Amino acid sequence: MASEAPKAEALNVVGQPVKLRDLKKHVGGQTSYCDDLRFPRMLHLKMHRSVQPHAKLLAVDTAAAARSEGVVRVLTHADLPGGELWSGLATVGGAGDEPVLASDKVRWKGEAIAAVVARTPEQAEAAAAKVKVRYEPLPAVFDVEEALAAGAPNLIAHWPGNHYIFGDDHAAAQIRLGDVEKALAEADRVVENVYQTSPIEQAPLETIGCVAVPDGDGRYTVHTGSQSLSSTLKSVAAYLGLPANRLRFVSGSVGGGFGGKADLAVEVTATLAAIKTGRPVKYRYTREEEMFASSTRAAWRVYIKDGVMNDGRIVARKVTTYHDSGAYLRMSNYGAMKHSTHWPGPYTVANVWVDVYCVFTNRTPSGAMRGFGIMPASFAIEVQMDRVAKAIGMDPWRLRLLNAYRNGDMRGHHRAVKDAAMIETIQATAKLSEQNLTGDLQSLSSWRQKAG
Amino acid sequence: MTAKILSLNVNGRDETILCDGLTTLQEVLRDQLGLLTSVKDGCTQGGCGSCSVLVDGELWLSCLAPVAALAGRAVMTLEGLKQSAGIAAIQQSFIDNSAAQCGFCTPGMILTVKALLDANPEPSHDEILEALSGNLCRCTGYLPIVEAVKDAAARLSGGADAARASEGREG
Numbered sequence: 048m049a050s051e052a053p054k055a056e057a058l059n060v061v062g063q064p065v066k067l068r069d070l071k072k073h074v075g076g077q078t079s080y081c082d083d084l085r086f087p088r089m090l091h092l093k094m095h096r097s098v099q100p101h102a103k104l105l106a107v108d109t110a111a112a113a114r115s116e117g118v119v120r121v122l123t124h125a126d127l128p129g130g131e132l133w134s135g136l137a138t139v140g141g142a143g144d145e146p147v148l149a150s151d152k153v154r155w156k157g158e159a160i161a162a163v164v165a166r167t168p169e170q171a172e173a174a175a176a177k178v179k180v181r182y183e184p185l186p187a188v189f190d191v192e193e194a195l196a197a198g199a200p201n202l203i204a205h206w207p208g209n210h211y212i213f214g215d216d217h218a219a220a221q222i223r224l225g226d227v228e229k230a231l232a233e234a235d236r237v238v239e240n241v242y243q244t245s246p247i248e249q250a251p252l253e254t255i256g257c258v259a260v261p262d263g264d265g266r267y268t269v270h271t272g273s274q275s276l277s278s279t280l281k282s283v284a285a286y287l288g289l290p291a292n293r294l295r296f297v298s299g300s301v302g303g304g305f306g307g308k309a310d311l312a313v314e315v316t317a318t319l320a321a322i323k324t325g326r327p328v329k330y331r332y333t334r335e336e337e338m339f340a341s342s343t344r345a346a347w348r349v350y351i352k353d354g355v356m357n358d359g360r361i362v363a364r365k366v367t368t369y370h371d372s373g374a375y376l377r378m379s380n381y382g383a384m385k386h387s388t389h390w391p392g393p394y395t396v397a398n399v400w401v402d403v404y405c406v407f408t409n410r411t412p413s414g415a416m417r418g419f420g421i422m423p424a425s426f427a428i429e430v431q432m433d434r435v436a437k438a439i440g441m442d443p444w445r446l447r448l449l450n451a452y453r454n455g456d457m458r459g460h461h462r463a464v465k466d467a468a469m470i471e472t473i474q475a476t477a478k479l480s481e482q483n484l485t486g487d488l489q490s491l492s493s494w495r496q497k498a499g
Numbered sequence: 500m501t502a503k504i505l506s507l508n509v510n511g512r513d514e515t516i517l518c519d520g521l522t523t524l525q526e527v528l529r530d531q532l533g534l535l536t537s538v539k540d541g542c543t544q545g546g547c548g549s550c551s552v553l554v555d556g557e558l559w560l561s562c563l564a565p566v567a568a569l570a571g572r573a574v575m576t577l578e579g580l581k582q583s584a585g586i587a588a589i590q591q592s593f594i595d596n597s598a599a600q601c602g603f604c605t606p607g608m609i610l611t612v613k614a615l616l617d618a619n620p621e622p623s624h625d626e627i628l629e630a631l632s633g634n635l636c637r638c639t640g641y642l643p644i645v646e647a648v649k650d651a652a653a654r655l656s657g658g659a660d661a662a663r664a665s666e667g668r669e670g
Contacts, residue, residue: 066597073602074590074609076537076577083529083536252541252549252603252637302539302603303637334542 069300080302081256081272086327089258090119092313092320093171095161095178096340097153100189100409101200102182104151104160111177112163117170120324121178122162124150127319128288133311142211144203145375145412147286147315153182154202154374155409157340164320164328187409191348191369194408202374202407211372211380211405218404219367220387222459225398227354230363234354238435241350242427246343246371249416253302255312255341256331259321267318268295274308282311283318294318306415310342310377342414345382346371347423351431354398359441359449363398364391368423372405373412378419379405385420390459392428393469394450399459448473448488453496467493505570509535510579518566525550525561528576537577537606541635548634551607552576558614560633577606580613588654589613589647598647600638608634612648620656622648 072078095112109121124146132143149160161178165171186200193199194209202209213220231237257271267289273279276298284291301308317330332341347370354363368386372379387403413419432450436443451469458464470491477484507514509532516527525543528535538561539549545563552561553575580586589612592598599605608631615622615630622630627648628641636644 066594067600069602070594070597070599073599073605074593075581076606076609078602078605079536080539080603082540083534085530085534250637252547252601252635253539254541300602302541303601305637334544334546 078300080253080300081258081270082253082329082331084258084270084299084329086258086260089327089329090164090166090320090324091168091171092162092164092317092328092330093168093175094159094316094336094340095163095175095180097149097156097158097160097180097182099153099182099184100156101185101187101202102153103185104149104153105181105183106179107161108179108181109161111179112161112174115163115165115170115174115177117166118163118174119166119326120164120320121174122148122164122316122320122323123160124148126323127286133282133286133315142205142376144205145377147319152185154407155411157411158374159316159340162316162320162330164324189408189410191346191371191404191406191408194406195369195404202409206407209407211376211383211407213380213383213405219402220383220405221403222387222390222399222401224396224400224457224459224461225363227363227365227398227400230398231352231354231365234362235357236355236438237352238355238431238438239350239352240431240434241348242423242430243349244345244347244423244426246346246411246413247416248338248341248343249303249305249307250337251301251303251305251307254332254334254337255308256329257313257317258327258329259314259317260327261321261325262295266293266295267321268297269314269318270297270299271314272301272304272308273298273311273314274301274304274306275310279311279314283314286315287319287322305417306344306419307337307341309415312341339411342377343373343411344416344419344422345373345379345413346410347386349423349427351427353431353435355435355439357439359439359446361391361394361396361435361450364396364400366390366399366401368401368403370403370405370420370423371410371413372407373410374407375412376405376407377412377414379413382413382415382420386424388458388460389421389424392424393452393467394428394432394447395452395456395464396450396459397457401459444473444477444482444484445488448484448491451491451493453493455496469493503567505567507566507569507571508573510574510576516566520565520567522566523562524552524554524559524564524566524569524574527566528552528561528574535576535578539603539606541603546635547604547607548611549604549607551610551634553580553610553614556614556617558611575610577609580610585616585651585655586613589616589651592647592651592654593644596643596647596650598639598643604634604636608636608644612651615648616652616655621652624649 163175280296313330320328352365436446541547541549
């Protein structure tokens with residue numbers, strides 16, 4: 048069927064300011080979030096978490112917790128049916144490597160070990176503190192390059208080199224375009240730097256949480272603040288061995304997410320507790336748990352080696368990135384793939400070589416956050432551009448405009464650029480910030496290869 | 500811990516509540532008194548302002564307020580303020596300035612603004628920032644919220660003309 052672009056006057060929304068539909072409810076305090084839900088006989092779940100970054104679990108003694116006031120049930124790994132390993136992307140082909148509740152080992156400080164279900168949150172918290180765990184500490188590794196070095200302690204048997212396997216047998220996600228070594232050898236100058244980002248907590252104002260409610264007929268309704276409703280439903284079904292039609296997931300308003308509620312976090316355990324107790328179970332992170340136990344934006348280390356000509360052309364960009372996944376995979380492989388395809392940034396470089404490693408360390412597992420994978424690349428690229436400009440004594444505006452990608456240029460991952468707007472964006476930025484671009488830079492366009 | 504019975508006026512009604520020395524006003528409002536859930540729980544440690552309420556017209560963090568110390572006092576939540584002077588103008592200013600996104604901080608923000616404008620009808624920019632400094636927002640950023648406060652102050656002190664002028668503005 049032939050399609051025509053709609054006429055401007057027929058558009059009710061595009062190009063018009065649109066008010067957020069929920070505003071009226073928000074200002075009246077009538078928006079209901081997961082934590083605002085109450086059900087008769089509702090129980091509360093609190094977690095006993097690892098105090099060790101890497102250790103064998105010798106014994107988990109829940110007897111005192113089970114006897115504690117108000118406690119209805121204590122859950123450990125033994126309560127989970129088969130298929131207990133998960134990852135955030137397991138339902139779309141990611142490898143499951145993380146137990147819902149730790150079994151033989153813990154791999155990060157904060158890992159869930161035993162869930163206590165009680166009548167009040169205070170009773171659950173008091174009882175969770177009474178779970179006794181005997182650990183045999185193992186050597187831990189907190190640095191991505193140390194984790195990859197020979198002799199480093201192995202976290203997960205499934206990942207022998209402490210890194211994810213891309214495709215069938217690749218230690219790193221690889222991007223190859225042109226001949227980077229030849230271009231580096233022929234360049235007037237080589238500019239080499241290393242960039243490091245830190246983990247960041249998304250810190251939504253509403254912490255992660257859900258309420259799992261038995262419907263009484265073998266089905267369960269889960270009210271959750273998750274950002275990933277469908278995949279979370281599938282994941283819970285898979286890990287608890289339930290057909291998906293026994294689960295109904297209800298999303299209300301999400302009190303901020305920013306990626307922090309994209310990972311599976313509370314729903315499997317809460318649903319398991321609802322199954323085992325036959326009562327509604329709320330599992331909501333405290334602010335403290337949100338800050339230390341939920342997925343963070345990952346820490347990334349990025350090495351860049353650029354081959355640069357004195358006239359400002361960047362002719363080679365060689366990159367090695369170590370993405371700190373933390374102790375488990377979750378969505379890290381997806382973030383690493385996004386990162387790899389972003390190189391060489393919004394610039395055209397004829398020779399590109401990129402290796403991106405997803406490395407496992409004994410740190411808090413990382414997950415999604417606003418453009419995860421892209422942000423660390425952009426940070427490294429733009430600081431590098433300033434440093435390249437300085438090295439060859441060129442104005443950084445000019446350097447960026449000369450190298451900015453244009454329509455039809457080839458990206459690192461062998462896709463031609465379409466709908467480029469980098470040049471126009473820089474030109475508009477220059478105008479707004481009263482930066483006077485010379486005439487040749489003002490006449491550049493994403494639609495033409497040359498000025499004029 | 501010994502349970503104690505005390506009376507508290509909440510949103511204009513005398514209520515009898517059961518508490519111990521550690522029961523917070525937040526718990527009483529959210530759980531004992533029929534789901535006054537405009538009072539949010541963002542941190543339970545006085546750090547975010549989402550649980551803000553008015554106690555005898557003064558701004559309090561309900562998560563840090565031991566209810567046992569509040570016998571006989573009058574507590575207002577957003578649910579109870581619906582009919583009171585000024586609240587509608589503040590709410591409309593928040594809507595017109597798109598000063599909310601996920602909405603979780605919004606009830607606490609609005610009570611904070613209510614307390615500010617009751618005490619100081621024409622606050623300066625710095626006084627607005629100072630008043631909002633205990634309320635965290637993670638979505639919109641603070642600029643539209645600050646604009647909403649200025650807008651509300653104009654509507655309340657300038658009367659109908661200012662209100663009409665600001666209503667004409669697109670967010």
